Amino acid sequence: MTHTEIEITAELVRDLLRDQHPDLADHPLRLGARGWDNQLWRLGDDLAVRLPWATESADALLRKEHAWLPALAPGLPLPVPVPQRLGEPSARFPRPWIVTTWVQGEPADRAPVTRAEEAADVLAVFLTALHRPAPEQAPARRDRGGPLADQAESFAQGLAEATERGLIPDPDAVRAVWEDAVAAPEWAGPALWLHGDLHPANVLTADGTICGVIDFGDLFAGDPACDLAAAWILLPDGAADRFHAAYQPAPDAATLRRARSWAVLKALACILIGEAGVRGRPGGKATWGPPAHAALRRLIATTHH
Template sequence: MTEELIRALLRDQHPDLAAFPLRHAATGWDNQLWRLGGDLAVRLPYATERASDLLVKEHRWLPSLASRLPLPVPTPVRLGVPSERFPKHWTVVSWVPGTPADRAPVTCADAAVALGAFLTALHREAPADALTNSDRGLPLATFTPALPTAPLRAIWADALAAPAWSGPPVWLHGDLHPANVVTTDGTLSGVLDFGELCGGDPATDLAAAWVLLPDASRLFTAYATDDATIRRARGWAVLSASRLVSIGEAGPPGGKPTWAVAGRAALARLQA
């Protein structure tokens, strides 16, 4: 991606934004992010075939959810459509300030209160036409992770044995790991990348208690739930942290070393 390409796309489809200052901000798993002016960003599919569809999904659902969420999120404000210049959908979203938590981890205890409030607001019953996800919000028995230690295998077995979610599917972020939240002064200041947004078991998101926070127990003071859901959440945390380690250790061009560090830290917390 180049600044010239993005300016041309803006001139073609959103000319009122085309003169704003523009600079590259980050390259994620699916998209590139370019800062646009003071309070906007452009997200463009970059590395995966699915990225365009995920941006369309965010544009469809996230604006209606964002108004009730107590932390800033990158709310889509414009949609770019495929063209001769660029054959995929792209979006303009609100800019969320902060540093990704894989580079500036959560250190403040009050982050658990912020995350609990965020998840309480998000985890409402999803509408009948909400999207499902083949990799999130499902029964844990769907997955067969290779776990290297006896404590992790015990946590996984206990999560599998926990009663299944019996309530309706609730809205899930689906991908609450350190690269998808930002921090300021050690506490949560925003939540990014809703590409995995779907309906399902809230335990999927509650894995963030171990994946994001230095003390998992504090989240469950701020977020009321039952013991079975906490047990399933521990299983989801094992799965999420293991994926972070695997991706982080993959090596270039796909590897993200800071993800491996975050994943190993989460696995250590789970086994403590």
């Protein structure tokens, strides 16, 4: 199922609500955003309906959020979209969907962080709260929280494609960051709860600082380095050290090196998605490129301690 096969309209969303959650069906409804996996429709002032539209994997991600996020959200110091209702597949719409709380703010790919120190502290406090040992039955993702050696092929492909398109001024410098970081010892601690996809489109800002975190579809348990990469991806130049000082427990040198690997992978992916957006290709997001290029510059300019 892709977005070419089913058109999501206000009428469809309202009909789905009437069928399964009639007490919500008369709230004002308007399109909020078309994301990578889901469409988001604002429902009144406080709620949103998320419906999968572009990727087959979105169904399982929505169910995962509905299962796990309500228990985690009360312990988090920033607003997150807390699932309130689950919509089951039906003849009208053959996929699951959810109703969540609406989180105020502008995505950071459109409204970047400008108050660096404050944002570093806010992000550190948020991830300190999220990164708790997860139960054994928590979802896992080998491709995000597992050994970095497993990502070598993905890194090589991303760098080759970006280089071929002339998007990376200094491929050797990017490769040097990766090779140093990927050589770090693996995570030996417990599997911690992780957001898993902290890039600018999934973090909201207001008044120059971070005010919310959205899209927990990748929520899983694993190595915190995957999320700590956000210091280079989300924060302005010079803010990473403050973030790492505020995050508790303080990450060791190996964890920071692994975090740099994840940051390189995320930056390359977002650069390629951004380029596709500039060229008007389906799935492309033109606003993803500039912050990803800035992240790569930061990573090349700093070495691990």
